[in-house]
Amino acid sequence: MPSSKPLVTHMFTADPRAHVFEGRIYVYPSHDIDAGVPENDEGDHFDMRDYHVISMDEVGGDVVDHGVALSVEDIPWAGRQLWSNDAAYKDGTYYLYFPLKDRNDVFRIGVATSKSPAGPFKPEPEPIPGSFSIDPCVFRDDDGAHYMYFGGLWGGQLQRWRSGSYEASVPRDPMDDGPIGPRVVRLSDDMKHFAEPVREIRLLDEHGEPIGLQDRDRRFFEASWMHKYRGTYYFSYSTGDTHLLAYATGDNPYGPFTYRGVILTPVVGWTTHHSILEHKGKWWMFYHDSTLSEGKTHLRSVKVRELRYRPDGSIEPMEGMD
Numbered sequence: 001m002p003s004s005k006p007l008v009t010h011m012f013t014a015d016p017r018a019h020v021f022e023g024r025i026y027v028y029p030s031h032d033i034d035a036g037v038p039e040n041d042e043g044d045h046f047d048m049r050d051y052h053v054i055s056m057d058e059v060g061g062d063v064v065d066h067g068v069a070l071s072v073e074d075i076p077w078a079g080r081q082l083w084s085n086d087a088a089y090k091d092g093t094y095y096l097y098f099p100l101k102d103r104n105d106v107f108r109i110g111v112a113t114s115k116s117p118a119g120p121f122k123p124e125p126e127p128i129p130g131s132f133s134i135d136p137c138v139f140r141d142d143d144g145a146h147y148m149y150f151g152g153l154w155g156g157q158l159q160r161w162r163s164g165s166y167e168a169s170v171p172r173d174p175m176d177d178g179p180i181g182p183r184v185v186r187l188s189d190d191m192k193h194f195a196e197p198v199r200e201i202r203l204l205d206e207h208g209e210p211i212g213l214q215d216r217d218r219r220f221f222e223a224s225w226m227h228k229y230r231g232t233y234y235f236s237y238s239t240g241d242t243h244l245l246a247y248a249t250g251d252n253p254y255g256p257f258t259y260r261g262v263i264l265t266p267v268v269g270w271t272t273h274h275s276i277l278e279h280k281g282k283w284w285m286f287y288h289d290s291t292l293s294e295g296k297t298h299l300r301s302v303k304v305r306e307l308r309y310r311p312d313g314s315i316e317p318m319e320g321m322d
């Protein structure tokens with residue numbers, strides 16, 4: 001049983017998105033650095049400038065760092081801050097989806113392509129039209145359709161898109177109790193555009209009521225992930241300032257999704273983030289914490305643990321500090 005040790009220690013890594021490509025586990029993390037930017041609630045201290053892809057033949061196997069897969073210097077529309085990315089494969093091409101602030105300091109989502117899951121990836125000249133906010137997760141459904149889930153509050157700017165267009169004056173932490181849902185959109189056949197208008201996902205409580213912003217132990221904050229288990233869609237996410245990984249389930253990729261519980265209690269550090277993957281008959285949760293940096297919020301390390309389901313399809317919660 002692999003212990004919860006960092007997968008790599010020669011660099012800081014975070015926000016792991018794991019996939020099986022070409023029979024191997026590829027992980028697409030953020031590459032944390034100490035850029036010397038003071039910490040604030042906008043997340044300016046997460047000033048990452050490139051991505052490395054890491055891979056292993058199985059959990060517990062040797063981990064390979066494939067080097068720089070994409071750098072901010074190569075992205076024509078770049079402002080700053082390469083945050084959590086994700087990858088997908090279709091028809092011989094790998095697609096890397098990444099959030100980045102443009103030159104107006106507004107987060108957009110870009111896409112880059114490669115013939116190898118390890119990159120290097122070549123970015124498109126412009127962000128995906130109509131994209132905004134952070135933390136893209138790209139999910140391939142059984143019928144071959146790809147969906148992007150995205151969004152993040154506070155520094156991720158999702159609250160500023162509530163009206164449908166960007167409003168810089170919206171406060172970082174709105175105090176009303178209305179919901180702000182994660183977003184979902186089906187990708188076009190070329191994987192570089194949205195095929196339809198972006199939809200806001202409804203996250204519901206056990207009574208079928210929307211989970212409001214002040215329900216801070218259950219509300220969506222960032223780190224969307226979608227996976228399917230026994231025909232059910234599992235949408236999982238971070239609750240942000242209550243530092244939980246939680247999940248909700250539904251019967252189709254657009255939701256609504258009904259809250260089911262906590263997957264991971266708080267880890268060392270502020271952020272929590274994850275992906276869930278089946279490999280060789282077991283389910284795994286990739287996540288991060290800040291133990292290696294002794295608690296520095298912006299210097300995190302990717303880890304992995306086995307994830308277990310109960311017979312009713314619920315996920316056994318795990319302790320973040322273990």
Ligand code: FUB
Nearest residue numbers: 046083084222223271273
């Ligand atoms: O790594 C920067 C940001 O921190 C991510 O985009 C969020 O999900 C949080 O982990």
